[in-house]
Every structure is written in structure tokens, then in C-alpha cells.
Amino acid sequence: xPSVQEYDGVLLGAGHNTLxxxxxxxxxxxxxxxxxxxxxxxxxxxxxxxxRRPGFLHNTHSFYHRxxxxxxxxxxxxxERLGARYIEPPLNVALLLRNGDVLEWWTDFERTIxxxxxxxxxxxxxxxxxxxxxLPIVESILGPESMAPPLPVDExxxxxxxxxxxxxxxxxxxxxxxxxVHSEFENPVIRAGLLFFNGLREVDxxxxxxxxxxxxxxxxxxxxxxxxxxSAELAKAFVTAVEQTGGGIRLNTLPRxxxxxxxxxxxxxxxxxxxxxxxLFVASGLNPIQTFVELIREGVLPAAWREKAxxxxxxxxxxxxxxxxxxxxxxxxTATDRCPNVSEAFMTILGLExxxxxxxxxxxxxxxxxxxxVMWGSCPSIFxxxxxxxxxxxxxxxxxxxxxxxxxxENWDRERxxxxxxxxxxxxxxxxxxxxxxxxxSVQTPLDTERTxxxxxxxxxxxxxxxxxxxxxxxPFAGAGHYRSCxxxxxxxxxxxxxxxxxxxxxxxxCAQVLTGDLGIARFRVFGEC
Ligand SMILES: Cc1cc2nc3c(=O)[nH]c(=O)nc-3n(C[C@H](O)[C@H](O)[C@H](O)COP(=O)(O)OP(=O)(O)OC[C@H]3O[C@@H](n4cnc5c(N)ncnc54)[C@H](O)[C@@H]3O)c2cc1C
Numbered sequence: 307x308p309s310v311q312e313y314d315g316v317l318l319g320a321g322h323n324t325l326x327x328x329x330x331x332x333x334x335x336x337x338x339x340x341x342x343x344x345x346x347x348x349x350x351x352x353x354x355x356x357x358r359r360p361g362f363l364h365n366t367h368s369f370y371h372r373x374x375x376x377x378x379x380x381x382x383x384x385x386e387r388l389g390a391r392y393i394e395p396p397l398n399v400a401l402l403l404r405n406g407d408v409l410e411w412w413t414d415f416e417r418t419i420x421x422x423x424x425x426x427x428x429x430x431x432x433x434x435x436x437x438x439x440x441l442p443i444v445e446s447i448l449g450p451e452s453m454a455p456p457l458p459v460d461e462x463x464x465x466x467x468x469x470x471x472x473x474x475x476x477x478x479x480x481x482x483x484x485x486x487v488h489s490e491f492e493n494p495v496i497r498a499g500l501l502f503f504n505g506l507r508e509v510d511x512x513x514x515x516x517x518x519x520x521x522x523x524x525x526x527x528x529x530x531x532x533x534x535x536x537s538a539e540l541a542k543a544f545v546t547a548v549e550q551t552g553g554g555i556r557l558n559t560l561p562r563x564x565x566x567x568x569x570x571x572x573x574x575x576x577x578x579x580x581x582x583x584x585x586l587f588v589a590s591g592l593n594p595i596q597t598f599v600e601l602i603r604e605g606v607l608p609a610a611w612r613e614k615a616x617x618x619x620x621x622x623x624x625x626x627x628x629x630x631x632x633x634x635x636x637x638x639x640t641a642t643d644r645c646p647n648v649s650e651a652f653m654t655i656l657g658l659e660x661x662x663x664x665x666x667x668x669x670x671x672x673x674x675x676x677x678x679x680v681m682w683g684s685c686p687s688i689f690x691x692x693x694x695x696x697x698x699x700x701x702x703x704x705x706x707x708x709x710x711x712x713x714x715x716e717n718w719d720r721e722r723x724x725x726x727x728x729x730x731x732x733x734x735x736x737x738x739x740x741x742x743x744x745x746x747x748s749v750q751t752p753l754d755t756e757r758t759x760x761x762x763x764x765x766x767x768x769x770x771x772x773x774x775x776x777x778x779x780x781x782p783f784a785g786a787g788h789y790r791s792c793x794x795x796x797x798x799x800x801x802x803x804x805x806x807x808x809x810x811x812x813x814x815x816x817c818a819q820v821l822t823g824d825l826g827i828a829r830f831r832v833f834g835e836c
Contacts, residue, residue, distance in 0.1 A: 309580050313339045316574045316584040317591065318564075318601075319761060319800065320555050321349030324591035325544035326379045326814030327799045327821070332551025334827045339554045339582055341574060347555050348541025349591075349759055350767070350809065351533075353693075356632060359746055361695035364630040364702065365537045366750060367759070367767070369684060370653060371809045373528030374540070378453060379815045382834035383547045390543040391534040395689055398529040400641075400651035401499045402736055403659055408645040409499050413529050426493035433524060436490065440518075440525035443471045448522055452805040455788055455816050456778040481517025483509060487661065497661040500524075502682075510623070511664055513773050530653060534690050537809075564588055564601045564796065571796035574601075584795070587821060591800035591814070593761045593769050594618045594782040598791070611792045614783040618770060618802070622671050625752030625765030627707045629683075629729045632745040633699040636685045637737035652689065655682040656703070656736050671708045676725070679732040681705040698745070703729055709752040709765040718751035725749070761800065768807030769800060778804055789817040790824075797821055 315331060317324045320342035331338050346352070350367040374380055375392040399411040410421035415437065423430035447466070451457070457465070466472030478486065483504040487497050500520050501511055509516045533540045545555060560577040573583040590597040598607060598615035642648045657680040670677035683703035687694035694700045707725075711717040726749040734740045752765030761769055770776055779787035782802040789797050799817035801807035822832050 310583055311339070311580065312583045312585065313337050314585055315339075315587040315589060316341065316582045317589045317799070318561055318574065318597070319343075319349065319591035320347035320557075321591045321759075321761070321800060322351050322541065322544060322809060322811055323800050323814030323817075324589065325541070325548055326383070326811040327589060327591075327818045328553050328555075329383050329544060329547040329551065330379070330815075330818035330822070330832050332548055332553045334822055334825075334832045336586065336825075337552060338548075339556060340548070341559045341561055341576060341582070342555060342557050343560045343760075344758075345557050346538075346541075347545050347557065348538055349761075351537045351541035351544075353536025353538035356746065356748070359632050362632045362698070362700050362746075363536050363686075363693040364700055364748070365686065366628070366630070367755075368537050368809045369532060369686065369702070370530040371533060371537070371540070372530055373526065374531055374533070374809065374811075376528050377811055377815075378834070379811050383544075385540070385543040385547065388543040388546045388550075390540045392531040393534060393689055394529055394531045395650065395652035397647050397651045399653045399655065400645075400648050401495065401502070401655040401658060402639060402641045402648065403495065404735075406641050406644045407495070408641050408648055409495055410645075410647065410651075411499075411529070422496060425496055426491075429491045429493050429496045432490050436521040437524050439474065440521040441527075443475050443518075444522050444525045447472060447475060448518075451778075452810070452812055453815065455820055456781070456804040458779050462778065475518055478521060479516070479518040480514060482514045483511045483516050483520055484661075484664075485514075486517040486520055494660045498658050498663065499655070501661050501664055502655060502658055502680075510773050511668075516773075532652070532684075532686060532689060535692055536686075536690075540809075561601055563603065564590070564597070566602065566606050566793055566796075570794045586825060587795045587797055589797040589799045589817065589821065591761070591798075593763060593800065593802045594786065594798070595763065596761060597796075597798065602793075608792060611785070614785070618782050619774060619776060620764045620766035621768055621771045622708070623668065623706060624767050625707060625709045625755065626704045626750075626767065627725060627729075627752060628702055628704050628750040629681075629726050629733075629747060630700065630702045630749070631730075631740075631747045632694070633685075633701060633740075634697075634743040634745060635739075636688050636699045637701055637733070637740055637743075639737045641736070650688070653682055653684055655680070657681055657732060667706060671706075674708045674710045674712050676707060676711070679705060679729060681729060681732065699743075703733055705729060707752060709756070715753040715756075715765075718753045722749050722751050725751075761802075766807075770802045770807070772806055777806070781806065789813075789820045 314336040317340040356362040401409040571588040594615040685701035803813040
């Protein structure tokens, strides 16, 4: 006999988005349980101690967290009091060139302008112009849009048409990122650097409709941040927020089926024979294929809905190969001779010299081959010594590589060491003493990502492509873009919903607004700003 336990709501997958939602629902007084397949909560907020070398911590998934301490949920849930702490290093990004030059992005905008001007005066002026023009657009349109359930496309366009900022946004968004950068900037290194940031967001650089992404990034006031103690410290703060409001997280638990009775979601059965009844809702932080196709019996949902879920698309360009190293000293880049600041760069980009390289990266992804190395990473222990033993360092590099290596993801299990060595070689070209200071290293392939976090199908860390209509109210697919599903009481709260993947917490935050609204819970009881 399966044991039956009663809750107001059951949530699936303890990623940060689900935890955001669960913590808000706890504040609303609901009794909830989250089911997580792994032995630890947090999903992409993961910090792992090297088993062979105690004291060396590695952030195996996300590391760069954009503007986290400015997020509404960070403040509402009082995560700083619960142990999270963020730092935003001033030299936020440095693009190192083989000739020793460095293109720099600072938290101080004037210093970024100075760096751009060393490459092109015209481009530094364009940077200032676009930053000034997009600041009000980000603050009055794009920022608020990401922190609310998406508007229907027509309504969104009507609103944009009503203001000068909105009309400007509309015009720029019609371009592709490549068109935007090539029409507005002249220097090849600056073009490459700007497109890299767009590529980081995994948007197809050739796709019209995303031309506004780069000026929006240029205009955002906050840059990349890191969590002191490692990304998992944010996950721990979430878990405390959930548990303090009476929520439960059941680890090592695999859902077998979302139970639908009389057309409503009423609970979740697990593979270990338990049944968790949900009197008010089931919320899934998993992708739509897992939620609607794998966890709901065939024939229960309308065929059209199931077809749309099955057709959900993942990013070709999102998978990462990671190289994590333990070092006796921080990497010493030769570029430091000319630009001493490089030793304090938070994100260091290597191997990128020209925007034409993106064409090669895209075509190699399409054919399943390895392109010439463009990689980026950090040495976290420079900024937070708690991530390595005293006097030692941890560092990492990431590279975008295809999931299906030569047509088969399992080829990664054969190629992992060779590729790790290849990355060490390229890294050493920029930091010649790297191998002398190397104590140990480990790698993680796109296939490993999927094995660890199966919602990131095909290693897609954004949990679904942002192109081809899978944005805004069309995410994950038309009709499902409001965190609700075709089944009453069944909600979506993960990165497959607006505004998408990365550590933003916003799909969970927006779902909390929808779900508490549907349950008739007064906003002021739950959200801090009311
Ligand atoms: C190598 C790498 C580097 C990254 N770097 C960054 C970065 O620097 N900055 C950034 O913002 N983002 C980064 N990301 C992306 C970021 O981690 C994800 O977009 C984010 O974690 C998604 O959050 P989520 O809450 O939607 O889901 P997840 O964090 O993926 O959590 C989903 C949870 O569901 C669980 N789960 C999956 N399937 C099941 C199942 N069947 N049953 C029960 N539980 C299940 C998983 O174990 C996991 O705990 C990176 C990702 C990777 C892989």
C-alpha cells in the first residue's frame, strides 16, 4: 500500500526557481513539499568540494550571477540574513588578446568607456550613446517585463507603441544581434566582445528579434556577481527560507506520475511507492517534456497539448564543457605586463579576437565538431579565499561545445581528458606558468550536465531555446505561457517559462504571483513591496 501524505501543494525539482516559489508560498501560510531527485537541493546552484583535495571548492554549474542582490525575491525572502552574500568585482570582464591588449568592462562605466576608446573612439561614443538611450528602456520596460507574467504579444506591442522608448525598442529589436553590432560598432575586437555577451545568453546571433539584447546588457546597472562561499550558499539560504516557513524538501525522490483526477492535478506518486496529495496545486520546475509527456499518462492531456510539449526545442549553442583546476597560485596572465588590472579580472575571456569566429562556433555545433578554443572563466578564490585552502586557488574555464560530439554525446566519455588537456594548453598560452602551479584538475562535459540535471536536456543550461517563438507568452509554448497549464491546479515554475534560464529566480517569482493570485491570497501577505 503506498503511503499517502497530505499537502496544500507539491513542487517538482528543487532548483532555485522552485525554491523561490516555495518560499513565497510558505510566507502565504501554505504547507508544501518539494520532491528532488538529487541528494542536494539547488539545481544549478552547486558547489562541490574536491574529494581528492579537501578545501578546494568548485562551482560545478552556475557561477556568474547577474544583479542577484537587486532581485525582488532576494530582498523579500531576506536571503542575506539567511546567509547569502554577494560581491561584484569592479573589473567585471577582461577580454585578453594574443597581442597583449585587453578590452575591459568595469562596474564603473567611465572606465569601460576609456578601455573602449583605446580600441576605437567612435565605438566608445557609440557605447555611451546606446547606454544612455537604453537605460530608461531597461528600467521602464524590459526590467519590469521580466519580473511579471508575460503579456500577450499583441498587448505587449501595443504598449511599446505608446511611448518613444517603446517605439525605439521595437525598432532595435527587429534586428539580429549581428546586424546591431555590425551597424553600430566598427572595431573587430569590440564587435567580438559585444557578441560574446549575447552568445552567453545563448541567443542565435543571426536571429532577428534579439537586436535589443546587447544595448540592454550595456545599459543594465548591475554586472556579474558571485556568491561568497560558492553558489551553493545561495541554495542553502533558499532552503532555510523554505524550512523556516514550514516547507519540506524531500531529497533522493523521483516522481513517477503527476496524478490527475476529474481533470485536476491532485498529487504526485513517486517511484519509491509514496503518494503526496496536493489539495491546491502541483508546480513543476522541470521542463515541459518531463512534466507533460513523461509524468502524465498518455491520453490524459489533450493530444494537441502533448504534441506542443513534445516539440519543445532546446539550444544547440548552450552546452558547456568545464575545466576546473586546483592551483598553488592564481593564473598569471602575460597581459598583466601591459594591463596590471588583469590580475583582478572577474571574468577572463581567452581565444576570442574577431566576431567571425562565431560563424565557426555555430557551424561546428551544427556538425558536432570541436571549434578552435574560445573560453572564459574565473579564479573565484582571488575574490573569496574561502573557496580554496589558505594560499591556494581554484579556477575554471568554460567552453561552448556541441552536446552530440561527432553525432553521439557518449563520445564525450572518451574525449573528456583529451579535451581538458587541450584547454589547459590554450590557457597556458595566456598564463604560461599555469601547468607549474597545477595540483589537479577535473572536467565536466555537456553530457555530464544532462546526467546531473536531466531537465537540462541535451546539456542546455537554459532549459529550452529562447528563439523560434519560445519567449515571453510563447514560453514554453503557445497557450502555456502563463505558468498555468491546460490542467487546473498544475503550474510551471522553472526556466522553461518566462523569462527563461540562468540564475534569475524570475520564473519562480512570476509563478508565485500567478499562483497566489489564483488562490486568492492577498499580495501584501506574500510580496515585500506591497
Ligand atoms: C556548466 C553550467 C554553467 C552555468 N553557468 C551559469 C552562470 O554562470 N550564470 C547563470 O545565471 N546560469 C548559469 N548556468 C545556468 C543555470 O544553472 C540554470 O539556467 C538554472 O540553474 C536553471 O534553474 P532552474 O531552477 O530552472 O532549474 P535547475 O537549477 O536546473 O534545477 C532543476 C532541479 O530539478 C531537479 N530534477 C530534474 N529532473 C528531475 C526529476 N525528474 N525529478 C525530480 N527532480 C528533478 C534537478 O536535480 C534540479 O535540482 C549554468 C549551467 C551550467 C550547466
